[in-house]
Amino acid sequence: MTTRPELVLLDIEGTIAPISFVHDVLFPYARARLAGFVAAHGDEPEIAAALAELDAIAPGAPPVETMLALMDRDAKVGPLKLIQGRIWAEGFAEGALTSRLYPDVAPVLRAWHGSGLRLAIYSSGSEEAQRLLLGHTPDGGLTALFERFFDTRMGGKRDAASYAAIARSMAVAPAHVLFLSDVADELAAAATAGIQVCQIVRPEDGTIASADYPTAPDLAAVAAAFDRPDPA
Numbered sequence: 520m521t522t523r524p525e526l527v528l529l530d531i532e533g534t535i536a537p538i539s540f541v542h543d544v545l546f547p548y549a550r551a552r553l554a555g556f557v558a559a560h561g562d563e564p565e566i567a568a569a570l571a572e573l574d575a576i577a578p579g580a581p582p583v584e585t586m587l588a589l590m591d592r593d594a595k596v597g598p599l600k601l602i603q604g605r606i607w608a609e610g611f612a613e614g615a616l617t618s619r620l621y622p623d624v625a626p627v628l629r630a631w632h633g634s635g636l637r638l639a640i641y642s643s644g645s646e647e648a649q650r651l652l653l654g655h656t657p658d659g660g661l662t663a664l665f666e667r668f669f670d671t672r673m674g675g676k677r678d679a680a681s682y683a684a685i686a687r688s689m690a691v692a693p694a695h696v697l698f699l700s701d702v703a704d705e706l707a708a709a710a711t712a713g714i715q716v717c718q719i720v721r722p723e724d725g726t727i728a729s730a731d732y733p734t735a736p737d738l739a740a741v742a743a744a745f746d747r748p749d750p751a
């Protein structure tokens with residue numbers, strides 16, 4: 520991180536939301552409802568298209584089994600993410616789900632937005648899921664702080680071209696974007712595209728610090744770094 524960015528691009532899981540929340544609350548909620556959801560909504564065009572994509576991944580296998588197997592290895596696959604997002608939408612609408620963010624996140628995001636920094640999300644979770652998560656936090660709705668919610672329709676998070684495309688679509692030079700993530704491979708892809716990067720290392724979630732990139736324990740530390748002079 521060398522210059523104060525114009526745009527901060529944020530990952531979700533492990534960066535602003537606890538991994539434990541995603542794995543122990545959101546994923547089990549979706550797992551338990553996959554079969555019922557497919558039975559109820561499988562004929563809707565968007566869901567039917569997602570089921571066809573799943574069939575291309577595991578030809579002939581029942582789609583619910585394919586999704587369960589993908590979830591077992593935390594595969595970030597578009598049709599699975601779309602269906603998870605639709606299931607979580609029902610949970611948030613019924614009040615059965617409330618999202619959880621790390622405690623530093625909401626105050627820093629509000630301060631960044633208030634100071635004119637542009638904000639966007641780039642997550643493997645679907646755009647709908649991202650909006651739900653940020654719209655139902657214990658600190659209130661945060662979606663209005665963000666200009667855009669990018670998901671894997673922009674490309675994979677380990678592919679440099681995805682970050683270049685995001686910068687282009689937000690009309691900002693890559694060098695003026697800062698990407699925050701817990702995953703070193705994602706930071707490597709962003710750095711290849713010329714984007715500034717910082718790894719968020721949350722000890723409570725067991726993130727392993729990479730030797731290759733600047734690290735910070737939370738968003739407050741990133742914010743503090745903006746105000747420090749560059750090392751000579």
Ligand SMILES: CSCCC(=O)C(=O)COP(=O)(O)O
Pocket residue numbers: 530531532533541545595600603641642643644645648649652676
């Ligand atoms: C609202 S996103 C839900 C979490 C999720 O499904 C996911 O895959 C998060 O991936 P990330 O790219 O944010 O680490």
Ligand SMILES: [Mg+2]
Pocket residue numbers: 530531532533534700701702
């Ligand atoms: Mg992450």
